[in-house]
Every structure is written in structure tokens, then in C-alpha cells.
Amino acid sequence: MTSDREKLRRLSDVVLACEPGNSARRHNGAVEAQRLQMSELETPADDDATRTAPIRGGSEAAIQHHYDASNAFYALWLDETMTYSCAFWRESDDPDDLPAAQRRKLDYHLDAAGIARAQHVLDIGCGWGSLLERALTHKHVQTATGLTLSEAQFQHIAARGDERLRVRKESWINHQPDTRYDSIVSIGALEHFASLGDSPQEKIALYREFFRNCRAWLKPEGAMSLQTIAYGTMRPQDAIEFISKHIFPDSELPQPHELLEAASGLFEVTLLRNDRLQYRQTCNLWYQALRRRRAEAVAIVGEDKVSQYEKYLRLSAFGFHSGRVGLLRLTLIPVV
Numbered sequence: 001m002t003s004d005r006e007k008l009r010r011l012s013d014v015v016l017a018c019e020p021g022n023s024a025r026r027h028n029g030a031v032e033a034q035r036l037q038m039s040e041l042e043t044p045a046d047d048d049a050t051r052t053a054p055i056r057g058g059s060e061a062a063i064q065h066h067y068d069a070s071n072a073f074y075a076l077w078l079d080e081t082m083t084y085s086c087a088f089w090r091e092s093d094d095p096d097d098l099p100a101a102q103r104r105k106l107d108y109h110l111d112a113a114g115i116a117r118a119q120h121v122l123d124i125g126c127g128w129g130s131l132l133e134r135a136l137t138h139k140h141v142q143t144a145t146g147l148t149l150s151e152a153q154f155q156h157i158a159a160r161g162d163e164r165l166r167v168r169k170e171s172w173i174n175h176q177p178d179t180r181y182d183s184i185v186s187i188g189a190l191e192h193f194a195s196l197g198d199s200p201q202e203k204i205a206l207y208r209e210f211f212r213n214c215r216a217w218l219k220p221e222g223a224m225s226l227q228t229i230a231y232g233t234m235r236p237q238d239a240i241e242f243i244s245k246h247i248f249p250d251s252e253l254p255q256p257h258e259l260l261e262a263a264s265g266l267f268e269v270t271l272l273r274n275d276r277l278q279y280r281q282t283c284n285l286w287y288q289a290l291r292r293r294r295a296e297a298v299a300i301v302g303e304d305k306v307s308q309y310e311k312y313l314r315l316s317a318f319g320f321h322s323g324r325v326g327l328l329r330l331t332l333i334p335v336v
């Protein structure tokens, strides 16, 4: 039986091997990743102090458990744009320049969603508003509407006081648009839509409702860009409990085929890419930033939460490195 200390040492080797400029260790890291089962890294059963009551995925309670931890805490280790999702690097980009890669990611999705000709833009799961602000730099854009279930994010965006920037604290399930949109973007929100334990059929039905709504909200000539983590080689039943218990309560990832089946007949998928290694890099940079600001983070949210987040970021980097989970980017145009 491997000791916890040994597991963490091996995990640390794997994650280090994943870091850019570490190609000499990458092969060993990949071999180690094969040997190290995610299940080995599960936290032993502990007291239930942080366990939340059963809640529906995508509910306010589930979202606020994570995103309302404290804006000041997230500001310590996210980049200056406060973007909380996988960044986007081109081959020639500096792998350590996270703000540039986040801006490139925002531009990637806005371009894919046809921002050049858009007047009304919707961001489903808008975080702290970085995509909405970027959208408003485009000359034709009149309104940028964001949906979030986080009170802290809602307040943060509302405080900007720009009447073109409309933030609503509501789920996409309840959204009633004022006007049809030219562009819809959703980055890193779909991971929260389904609940742990939902059957594939239930998940597909929920995702189909999401796509049906999005199609109804889009103009026929509009476009949508979607980014989500998805299961890769790991089966849903092998997912580790630590993440759903302590980090993202009652959320559930899609499997790629579930998304394609759900979108079938509603949207044409014109591009699908898996950029999982870009999320490995993003998680590594977040982890390094959190380590640098650790003392301040502990002062804000306490030692236990900081330790949990360190573990979550390292496990996530490992999952993306090994292919157990993927990072999907889909461009979709409505079937009319």
C-alpha cells in the first residue's frame, strides 16, 4: 500500500514533468502517469464539516460553494483579467504569459461566435466578466449580457455601471432574453449543469435543453462557441470523490459523445478541438501563483481551503496531462 506521503511525492513528480520547458522529465512523467491511478490520490474519509447537503448541479448553492469563496482569494492566483478557465496558447506564444493567453482565449471564442458582425452577445457562465468586457471593445456590439449564479461575481460586474453590460444572477434554465443574440459564448459553465449520479440519458436530455434554448435565443445567422472540460479516458465511475466533495459539489462532466448527441439536429458542429494540454499549463500557472501568494491566501480563506485548492489544481493538471479528462472547444452554428 503506497503511503500518502509517497503518493503526493509521485504526484508532484508527475505535475513537475508536465511543466513547460521540462521535456527531459516529460517522458518519465508520462510513464508515471500511467502507473499512478487517480483513485490512489483520493482523500481518505474525513469529517463531514465541508460536505454540503444534496443539491442539484448548477444550483446557486453548488455554484456559490465554489465561486463565492472570496473575490480577493481568486484575485491572488488568477491572472489580472480574472478569467477562470483554460487559456489559449499558440505555438509561438510565451507559455508563462497567462494574461496574454487568457486574452487570446477570449478572442478565440468571440471570433468563433462571429463577434465582427455582432450587436448582442450572451455569455452563459460569465465569471467576473472578462469576456463581456472584451466583447464591448468590438465596434458593433451594443449589449453584452452575462449569466452567473455567483453573488460575488454578479456584484463585481454590476459595480462597473456600464449600461451596455448586463449581468443577471440566474441560471440559463430560467433565462428570458430581451432580444435575440448574434453571438453566444459559454466557457467553463457546462461542467456544472448535470449532477453527480445523473444517467447518460438524463445528461443528454439536460444538454439538449441547453442547446435547444441557445438555438432559440440565437439569430439564424448567429453562432455559438462552447468550452468545457469533458471526460477523456477516465470513466465517470472512476472520478475521484475529492473534487466533487470539496471543490465542485454535485457537478458532473459531460462525455464528448453526450454533447454531440444532445446538439444533433439543433446545431452543426463546425469545429471540435481538445486542448487538454493547454489546461494542464493553465492549472500549473494557477498553482504556482497560489504558492507564491500562499500566506495571503491563508489569511483570507484559511489553511484548509488553500490546501484543498493546491491539491485540486495539481490533480487537475495531472488529469489533463494523462488524458483522463479533456478540454473541448466547439464551434456551433444553428440548424435552421
Ligand SMILES: C[S@@+](CC[C@H](N)C(=O)[O-])C[C@H]1O[C@@H](n2cnc3c(N)ncnc32)[C@H](O)[C@@H]1O
Pocket: 058, 059, 063, 067, 082, 083, 084, 085, 124, 125, 126, 127, 128, 130, 147, 148, 149, 150, 153, 170, 171, 172, 173, 186, 187, 188, 189, 192, 193
Ligand atoms: C469556471 S467559471 C467560468 C467563468 C468564465 N466563463 C471564465 O472563463 O472566466 C463558471 C461560471 O459558470 C457559471 N454557471 C454555472 N452554472 C450555471 C448556470 N446553470 N447558469 C448560469 N451560469 C452558471 C458560474 O456562476 C461561473 O460564473
